[in-house]
Amino acid sequence: MRHPTAAPLATLAAGVAGSAYLYGTDPHESGHWLPRCPFRLVTGLLCPACGGTRMVYDLMHGHMAQAWLDNRVLLLASPLALALLGRWAWEGLRGRAWRPRLGTRGVAGVLGIAVAWTVLRNVVG
Numbered sequence: 001m002r003h004p005t006a007a008p009l010a011t012l013a014a015g016v017a018g019s020a021y022l023y024g025t026d027p028h029e030s031g032h033w034l035p036r037c038p039f040r041l042v043t044g045l046l047c048p049a050c051g052g053t054r055m056v057y058d059l060m061h062g063h064m065a066q067a068w069l070d071n072r073v074l075l076l077a078s079p080l081a082l083a084l085l086g087r088w089a090w091e092g093l094r095g096r097a098w099r100p101r102l103g104t105r106g107v108a109g110v111l112g113i114a115v116a117w118t119v120l121r122n123v124v125g
Contacts, residue, residue: 004091004092004095006092008085012085019060023060023061037050045118046118047118048073048074048117051074054067054070055071055075058070059078073113087100088100
């Protein structure tokens with residue numbers, strides 16, 4: 001049995017490694033080794049997460065206005081995601097396994113926001 005801290009620390013380490021690469025690689029430019037969105041490659045439409053890599057790059061370089069333009073919904077959800085990662089790591093350090101749980105309404109809310117954002121950004125944008 002592995003320690004409850006293993007998964008959150010591995011996730012954090014992968015995030016730090018990815019961020020280190022992303023810091024020096026501008027996703028607004030071509031010629032980098034960053035994955036492309038498979039949904040966009042197939043459909044030509046923006047998925048709810050499209051622009052997330054550019055958003056993180058812009059945040060790391062202090063370009064808040066550009067990050068807002070890259071993906072507003074992900075930018076607004078980022079503090080919640082960081083809080084969940086922090087709670088996951090904190091509980092793991094205390095020797096407890098923890099997983100956030102969404103009820104039926106929570107899942108419906110997340111899916112509703114994702115669908116609405118996808119439609120909005122492809123119709124308006």
